[in-house]
Amino acid sequence: MAVSLSGMILPFSNPLLQSRKQLDYVGKLCPINSKTRPKLSTTRRLIPARVISVESSSTLTGLQRELVSEAETDTTRAVADCWRELHGENNWDGMLDPMDPLLRHELLKYGSKVQACYDSFEFDPSSKYFGSSRYSKCELYETLGMAEIGYDITRYLYVTSNMKLPNFFKKTRWPRVWSTDACWMGYIAVSNDETSKKLGRRDVSIIWRGTITRLEWIADLSNFLKPVSSSKIPCPDPSVRVEAGFLSIYTDAKDNCDYCNFSVREQVLAEIYKLVNETYAHEELSITIAGHSLGSALAVLTAYDVAETVVSRRKDRRNIPVTAFTFAGPRVGNNRFKKRVEELGVKVLRVVNVHDVVPNSPGFVFNEKTHPTIMNIVEHFPWGAYTHVGVELELDHKISPYLRPDGDLVCAHNMEAYLHVLNGYHGKGKKFEAAMDRDPALVNKASDFLKDELEIMTYWAQNHNKGMVLKNGRYVQSERDMEDHLTEHNHHHVQHIRAAHQP
Template identity: 55%
Template sequence: MAVPLSDVGWFFGSHSKEKNVCQSQNSVAFGGGSFAVSSRVRRCNMSTMVKSSQSENNMTVVIGEKAKSLAETWKEIHGENDWEAMLDPIEPLMKSELIRYGDMAQACYDAFDQDPGSKYCGGCQFKPDMFFEDLGLSKFGYDVTAYLYSAYNINFPIFYSKSLWPNSWSSSANWSGYVAVSNDETSASLGRRDITIAWRGTVVKREWLADMMDFLRPVTQREIDSRDPSIRVEAGFLQLYTDKDERCKFSEYSAREQIIAELSRLIQKYENEEMSITITGHSLGSALAILSAYDIAEAGIDLTKDGRDIPLCVFSFSGPRVGNARFKERLEWLGVKVLRVVNIHDKVPYMPGIFFNEHVSPIMRKVGELLPWCYSHVGEELALDHENSPFLKKTNDPRCCHNLEALLHLVDGYHGKGKKFWRSTGRNIALVNKSADFLKDYLSIPPNWWGTQNIEPNRNNMENVTGET
């Protein structure tokens, strides 16, 4: 198995204002131990690889094997062959790309302003042109071109994440994600111009309400073009995706309209280049990613003027079911590739459709199709188990099982079914406890350290985040 000698975690640092950081490595100290991780980003064009062979008690590393570059393999990683022979054992570049797109979804959480004392509560803490830089990702290689805002027209104001300021930025919109495009240097390494749409998961109360609206509704009821009126998706997801408030400049257009407009602009701008569209999200963000992918493909937005198909892929993390069996069939017929990464102990991927889903008998499925609660998962699944990690507590706490940083830690340590768990990318293990209490106590890493006092959203280092000795 070949493992690239490159930084594939991306979110290695932390939140200090300190700018004088060593350029060669970041050290993260907690309690009695420290973790050193490289901060140099040298991706995709590595010709020197690490070849590992494991025995029961040790691992040897041999340098020197020539491996394919990301530019040569991106179509397979993007699901061209439905990830056949890519996941078991997992290909190193496949792993690094999963982590990279997972980090793009995680950035939506990290940048979201949840402080009711802030004038921008419910929005993004950073400007689009400095988004990755302000998160400590100055070498990420993507430029944010647009922010996505959602409205949800419900008559319960308490369900909005709203600033206490009388002249706050918005009274009816919440920031839900962003559209980004790879810059010239990164595009050369990726082998194409990559347009990424990243969706945030559930944070505010009204999104919890959308999650609970688990009855199916035809997509045509919300102005989504469809040749098949029997295609149905979860009502709350559909409403969050298509609602708008014309009184608010941030949500006078729905999230759907914002995506279509920005994606169309970018495709026209780069129409002479090879392109890909990658959509990522966690939890509710995963559902919106799949729904928006279907909408883009159904509307033909993923076509160039000369009729070329732009590969369209979804990397879903901890996502619920989205639609019925007809939705699944149509999505696959349209050529949308979906890879769902889940923790088997997480309950969210089992919902909605607990009783009527893709696992019941054909007869029961026919019965279920007469009801508004029969769902089917889409795409391929990469199922991981947090009990295989020697660093994580064996817990059924739903907040831990559903945590995105923990799931990316599982991707980092996964090498195939039945294979030993070992961290292969150098990803900082402290990130697991960013917003959870999931790491074993002996590691002395404090729980829920993200956003604590004296910690600023800049990941250059973690020296201000210390644990008890």
């Protein structure tokens, strides 16, 4: 089943305003009874210590009103006072069951940044901008209703479309496009001054999107483990290996392309080096990486690489904490990779849905659950054995009374569904209670996962007219300034990375 992720809604400042207009447009094309048509709430921001207001949200039906109740929240702590703990200093000991309210808030924040990638990605192969972001760096958050998130995007990240996972990236139908070789994969954002004061440090976020329409890319995983040192990542241990497809996405480049003439690895490391040692050289910093699906694999690989190449180490030798929050992530590498990540002090928190198949791949046969003796034997083979990295937060979407229990595999993997379940999770065996002011209708903006009695339209988020506008009596696709999507490549920073961190 294909699912398009074209929605443009997130739980921050006025997130549903644009989609209200979109639904009005859809309603003109497909009229429906005004009594049954869902009205969208005007949730303004991600607010701890609150649940959806029955009085203020017209989205709530009878079933929802029965489910809404106050959730306990510790209001005596601030993120600035315990951010190191929230980012894994103690491996989240005692924070997952019961669920720590501030940790949930942080996970929803970073998860919403990941969802922003989906909401702004041009996924239609019939568009000449297919594979790019619909919005420039300076307008993305504001356009998606996320102006109050308090981060500024400093760089867009591009991979080459000539990757070894063909089912991950479809080709455009048109010969004249913004780029035939590049694919927008995420971005780097930095907390602004006001937000940094609240966080207790300047936070540098690296955000990765995953797949857009299909799960078939899982079948492309070759189950072939490749040494990271073979791709110019300076690992001292040649037995540290990761899945070959992930490594190719991360390290491949394309000559004569303005967007990916440097690998996405070099794009990330050069930007982090500049931010750490120049722009914010004298500030308290954290480096936080987040991703969903295949983007989770890139998040773990990036966190490892940033620490391995000591890009996260200041010139005065102080280390900056590196943390990865991943959603629906597959296994990335072998047991030696896991151990090396731990040796470097990188913290990884994996959020998984027990009904999602992606976290079980690759390594369906040999993995962290295999007997150690067998693992030691297969470890030396090229196809080897895969091991998950970090601490796992296990969710079950069936605890939510909003979701259909018969949802398919795509539904179980949906990022908005992950955020919805996380919002109501308080610990194993505990009742689902919405802890944040977050509209359940978001789940259905790009899926058919909510129960019918909620009367929420399926796949309701639409990109108005797909960007087609009337010009001189003809409908044409609106032009975009793709130069605005570029960031100075900082060639001298890339050269520094290449020179200083050769294996």
